[in-house]
Amino acid sequence: MDHSATTPVREEVVEAMLPFYRELYGNPSSVHALGRTVRRAVEEAREKTALALGAEPTEIYFTAGGTESNNITLRGAAKKRGKPGHIITSSIEHHAVLDVCSELAAEGHRVTFLPVDHYGRVNVNQLQAAITPDTFMFSIMAANNEIGTLQPLAEIGEVAREHQILFHTDAVQLVGQLPIDLKSLNVDFLSLSAHKFNGPKGIGALYMRKGAKVTPLYCGGGQERKLRPGTENVPGIVGLSLALELAVAEIEEKRKRLEALRTKMIKGLLAISETILNGHPEERLPNNVNVSFKHIEGEAILLGLDLEGIAASSGSACSSGSLDPSHVLSAIGLDHPTAHGSIRFSLGRGNTKEDVDYLLQVVPRVVDKLRRISPTYHA
Amino acid sequence: MYNERVVEHFSNPRNVGELPDADAIGENGSFKCGDTMKIYLKIKDDRIVDVRFLTFGCGAAIASSSMLTEMVKGKTLDEAMEITNQDVADELGGLPPLKLHCSNLAADALHNAIENYRKGKGKIETA
Numbered sequence: 001m002d003h004s005a006t007t008p009v010r011e012e013v014v015e016a017m018l019p020f021y022r023e024l025y026g027n028p029s030s031v032h033a034l035g036r037t038v039r040r041a042v043e044e045a046r047e048k049t050a051l052a053l054g055a056e057p058t059e060i061y062f063t064a065g066g067t068e069s070n071n072i073t074l075r076g077a078a079k080k081r082g083k084p085g086h087i088i089t090s091s092i093e094h095h096a097v098l099d100v101c102s103e104l105a106a107e108g109h110r111v112t113f114l115p116v117d118h119y120g121r122v123n124v125n126q127l128q129a130a131i132t133p134d135t136f137m138f139s140i141m142a143a144n145n146e147i148g149t150l151q152p153l154a155e156i157g158e159v160a161r162e163h164q165i166l167f168h169t170d171a172v173q174l175v176g177q178l179p180i181d182l183k184s185l186n187v188d189f190l191s192l193s194a195h196k197f198n199g200p201k202g203i204g205a206l207y208m209r210k211g212a213k214v215t216p217l218y219c220g221g222g223q224e225r226k227l228r229p230g231t232e233n234v235p236g237i238v239g240l241s242l243a244l245e246l247a248v249a250e251i252e253e254k255r256k257r258l259e260a261l262r263t264k265m266i267k268g269l270l271a272i273s274e275t276i277l278n279g280h281p282e283e284r285l286p287n288n289v290n291v292s293f294k295h296i297e298g299e300a301i302l303l304g305l306d307l308e309g310i311a312a313s314s315g316s317a318c319s320s321g322s323l324d325p326s327h328v329l330s331a332i333g334l335d336h337p338t339a340h341g342s343i344r345f346s347l348g349r350g351n352t353k354e355d356v357d358y359l360l361q362v363v364p365r366v367v368d369k370l371r372r373i374s375p376t377y378h379a
Numbered sequence: 380m381y382n383e384r385v386v387e388h389f390s391n392p393r394n395v396g397e398l399p400d401a402d403a404i405g406e407n408g409s410f411k412c413g414d415t416m417k418i419y420l421k422i423k424d425d426r427i428v429d430v431r432f433l434t435f436g437c438g439a440a441i442a443s444s445s446m447l448t449e450m451v452k453g454k455t456l457d458e459a460m461e462i463t464n465q466d467v468a469d470e471l472g473g474l475p476p477l478k479l480h481c482s483n484l485a486a487d488a489l490h491n492a493i494e495n496y497r498k499g500k501g502k503i504e505t506a
Contacts, residue, residue, distance in 0.1 A: 297413050299437035303381070303389060316413060316437070325413075337435075340413040373395050373441060375417040375433035 001359065002311040003287060003348030004145055004173060010198045013243045017200065017235040028232050029223070038234055045241035052241075052248040053190070054181035055207050061224045062237050065204035066172040067096040069191030070139075072206055072227065073168045074100045076214030077137050084108040086135040090122050090151075091115055091331045097139050097170050098327070110134075118333050119280035120149035128159050135165050142171035142190075143178075146315055146328040146344055147279030148288025150174070157186030166212060172196055172204075176247035177285050178255065188212040192244075194236065198349060199243030203236030258286040258347045261356050265289045265345065268360040272367055278329065278342060287347040290315075292329075292338045295377035296370040301343055304366035310359060316340040337376070384472045385442040392441055394448035396431045405492025407484045414440045416488040418448075422496060425456050432485075439474050439482035443467045447485035456493050462486050 020041065026034035028042050043057070050057040063069045074097065078085070089101050091113040098113075105111040112130045114122050122140055138160050143150050153169060160167035168189035174180065175190075176197025182190065190207040194200055206227075208214070214227070221229035247254075266289055269275055274294040293301065298314030305312055315326030316339070324330070325339035334342070345359070371377040381389070398419035408415030414436030421429035430451055434444040447467050451459050464486040468474045474483060 295435065297436050297440075300389070300441055303386070303438040307386070307390060336413070370441075373392060373433055374435050375415055376435055 001345040001347065001351070001355070002313050003351075004196070004285075004344065004346035005313060006195045006201065007198045007348050008350070009195075009200050009239065010243060010246065012246070013199060013239045016242045017239040020235040020238055024234075028234060029221075042232055042234060042237055045237045048241040048245050049205055052244045053175075053207060054183040056210065059182075059207055059210055061206045061208060061227050062232060062240070063204045063206050063224075063228050064202055064233070065195075066094075066170060066191045066193035068228070069189075069193075069204050069206035070094075070096045070168075070170055071100055072217055073189040073191065073208075073214060074104065074137065074139060075217055076227075077166055077168075078104050078107075078109060079215040079217070080213055081136055084110070084134075085137075086110045086112070086132050087137045087139065088112045088114060088127060088130050088135060089139040090141065092120055092144055092146075092149075092328045093139065093141050094145055094170055094172070097141065101139070114140075116149075116331055119283070120144055120147050120278075120328065120332050121280065121283070122151055122156070124152060124155045124159060127156060131159075131163055131165070135163070137166045137168060139168040139170070142169045142174035142180075143285050143288075144279070144328060145173050146326055147290045147332065148173075148284035148346075149279045150178075150283045150285070153185055153187065160188070161186040173285060176244065176251070177287060179248070179251055182207060182209075194240035194243055197243050197247040200236050200239040203233050203240045205240065254349060255286045258351075261347055261351060261353065262286060262289055264353075265347075265356050265359065266291075268356075269363060272364050275367075276338070278332065278334070285346075289345040289347075290342060292334065292342045293367050293371075294338060294341055295374040296367065297340050298342055300370055301341070301366060304370060305343075305362065308362045308366065310362060313344045313346075315342040315344070380475055381438055381442070382472045385439065385474065388442035388445040388471065389438045392445035394431050394445065394452075395433070397433065398429060398431045401431075403492040403496035405488045405490070405495055407488035407491055408436070413437070414482050414484055416440065416444050416484050418444075418485075418488045418492050420451075420489075420492050420496070422456070427451050427454055427456070427459055432488075436484075437478070437482050439478040440484065442471060443474070443483050443485045444488075446471050447489060451489060456496070459489060460493055462489065 026038040028039040046057045101111045172193045175192040188209045193204040278290040298316030315329045329339035401419035402422040403420040416434045419431045430448045432444045464483045
């Protein structure tokens with residue numbers, strides 16, 4: 001129940017990758033036959049990836065993952081601009097965007113961190129109002145990693161196009177969960193990561209629309225059209241493209257199945273007293289459930305669940321390793337004690353109805369046990 | 380992350396609850412980092428004869444609260460004042476470094492209870 005953290009690699013994906021560790025170990029840049037064969041595999045992977053996203057193969061760049069794609073885009077666009085400018089992002093981005101924006105701010109750019117409503121949604125009018133003549137980039141995530149809330153990408157894209165502002169979206173949580181068609185969205189950059197959709201870790205991709213330009217952060221070779229130099233992670237690239245192809249082929253079926261499980265989970269969990277749902281009731285990822293159990297602390301809940309064989313995650317301070325609860329839960333207006341009692345359950349391909357039934361048996365027991373120890377709870 | 384002893388105290392915390400006829404009540408913690416402990420003492424001839432606790436906090440906070448209540452039963456108030464948060468962590472066989480400062484609050488709550496008692500305002504007014 002922690003698939004937003006990561007997912008297991010599908011068996012058929014592992015099988016497809018193995019030859020590229022063994023007999024097909026060649027370097028795609030080599031002129032000889034082995035190199036050419038491997039080059040063909042990389043380019044086929046690029047075509048598959050593009051097809052799955054509604055993009056052109058020349059618009060796909062393989063990277064080390066979501067964080068690298070975000071850095072290449074944001075830092076690269078700032079570098080390309082060459083003078084201070086204005087970036088608009090949201091206050092609930094993943095740290096892989098937030099921290100890059102904060103660094104760019106420290107380097108002289110201006111950054112607006114847009115507030116969100118209590119569901120975690122960006123307001124497009126506020127976005128529009130924040131634009132200044134030197135705004136050169138929007139970076140708004142497609143779906144939030146903690147609370148699963150979806151952002152209005154199409155509307156944000158329209159605003160971006162109208163004002164000729166580049167639009168980047170961190171879609172690490174969305175890709176493989178919900179269909180995406182880049183032809184119909186005015187998105188200029190999109191980051192994705194393979195291990196979120198049953199692909200391998202350490203490999204991701206950046207979609208960069210034809211005509212959009214950034215200055216590369218690294219130099220050293222011509223790979224990925226100089227945007228991401230370094231010998232390609234061929235097994236990873238092959239694994240990513242197959243995992244994405246399979247995920248997209250099954251996307252509607254999986255979505256229906258997980259949405260039904262999610263709805264059942266939310267209903268069952270909200271039957272526990274003083275429990276609230278975090279995020280939007282409908283506009284959320286099919287696999288995301290995030291609730292706060294009042295009067296108890298998230299890390300203790302995680303430990304209690306772990307002892308019963310259930311893995312989840314929490315936005316509490318104790319589990320984040322700092323003194324403050326998650327910035328996302330604070331941004332949607334939760335007070336500290338409520339944020340401390342938050343738990344994220346995230347479903348994956350392997351989860352069944354039986355898993356959800358078991359979870360709904362265990363959670364009330366764990367919550368009740370901890371509440372009996374709590375000084376603020378009065379049954 | 381936690382050793383077996385910590386997990387055991389977390390799973391089966393000792394002396395949970397309130398003491399309706401407590402002679403002293405103490406509290407420690409901060410809602411900022413999340414953790415709060417409330418401790419109830421029954422005291423006879425300057426000796427702790429019974430103890431209960433309630434804690435809002437992570438696994439380490441609950442385990443250290445439970446451990447402390449085992450350590451103080453039967454101790455004189457002077458002996459109890461000597462117990463430190465570090466003693467509680469040691470008795471648990473250690474806590475993760477990150478938890479030592481934020482979740483290890485049981486001894487401070489105990490000292491607070493004893494100070495309240497000695498100041499003569501340990502009677503239940505807050506309950």
